[in-house]
Amino acid sequence: MSDFADERNQICDIGKRLYAREFVAAHEGNVSVRLPDGNILCTPTMQCKGFLQRGDLCVLDTEMNQLSGSKKPTSEIRLHLEIYRQRSDINAVVHSHAPHATAFAVANRPFPVGVLAEPDLFLGEVALAPFQTPGSDEFAQSVTPFVHDTNAIILANHGVVTYAGDLEQALWMTEILDAACKTIILSMSIGGPKRLSKEQSRALAKKRSHFGFNDPRDLGNSEIDVRKNPLFGQQMDSNGIDRTFFED
Numbered sequence: 001m002s003d004f005a006d007e008r009n010q011i012c013d014i015g016k017r018l019y020a021r022e023f024v025a026a027h028e029g030n031v032s033v034r035l036p037d038g039n040i041l042c043t044p045t046m047q048c049k050g051f052l053q054r055g056d057l058c059v060l061d062t063e064m065n066q067l068s069g070s071k072k073p074t075s076e077i078r079l080h081l082e083i084y085r086q087r088s089d090i091n092a093v094v095h096s097h098a099p100h101a102t103a104f105a106v107a108n109r110p111f112p113v114g115v116l117a118e119p120d121l122f123l124g125e126v127a128l129a130p131f132q133t134p135g136s137d138e139f140a141q142s143v144t145p146f147v148h149d150t151n152a153i154i155l156a157n158h159g160v161v162t163y164a165g166d167l168e169q170a171l172w173m174t175e176i177l178d179a180a181c182k183t184i185i186l187s188m189s190i191g192g193p194k195r196l197s198k199e200q201s202r203a204l205a206k207k208r209s210h211f212g213f214n215d216p217r218d219l220g221n222s223e224i225d226v227r228k229n230p231l232f233g234q235q236m237d238s239n240g241i242d243r244t245f246f247e248d
């Protein structure tokens with residue numbers, strides 16, 4: 001039986017990068033990958049992600065039964081398993097408390113689309129999931145309504161989770177989101193972000209589709225304002241955007 005050395009090395013490497021970027025403090029955060037045999041390799045609970053060894057990692061089946069590893073897995077693995085259950089194309093999940101994205105989480109502020117090119121191209125929609133106690137079943141299920149149409153979810157009053165086909169991409173989603181949140185927070189001290197036009201925003205959504213991302217904003221209807229958030233409008237004002245960010 002393979003010991004999945006490559007996947008173990010990748011998780012240890014991502015843990016170092018999360019810690020170096022200060023996306024996780026102390027024992028915070030967790031990382032997992034879906035192995036070729038369908039089982040899940042994940043980080044243990046109560047251990048700093050900056051100093052992981054290959055042997056620290058746990059292998060679980062999709063029912064959360066531990067198959068190998070002497071350490072206890074993170075309780076937040078329930079969140080990862082829910083994402084893998086909902087998305088067969090996802091093979092890696094990164095959960096962190098990246099500080100600028102987590103600032104949006106504690107403010108219960110949705111991440112705005114249509115203000116910055118990079119996240120519009122590579123992240124698409126970012127959901128804001130309601131708070132649930134970390135590690136609970138309710139916490140895992142808090143992402144279910146959003147997971148099919150996103151690759152990044154801000155977890156209210158908690159942190160952020162990103163997911164992709166591989167671990168490198170999943171980390172990039174966190175990095176892009178956190179950098180964008182930082183830029184938006186900085187811009188608020190000099191007048192706040194200004195929105196792209198409908199046409200500019202639509203062009204980004206189309207380009208994203210051309211990259212192979214399925215972007216629900218690219219609806220092919222010139223009357224639809226792609227800057228508004230058709231999926232998560234219930235979390236925003238009656239116009240579908242968070243007005244506190246914008247002068248329209």
Ligand SMILES: [Zn+2]
Pocket residue numbers: 029076095096097134158159
């Ligand atoms: Zn957390």
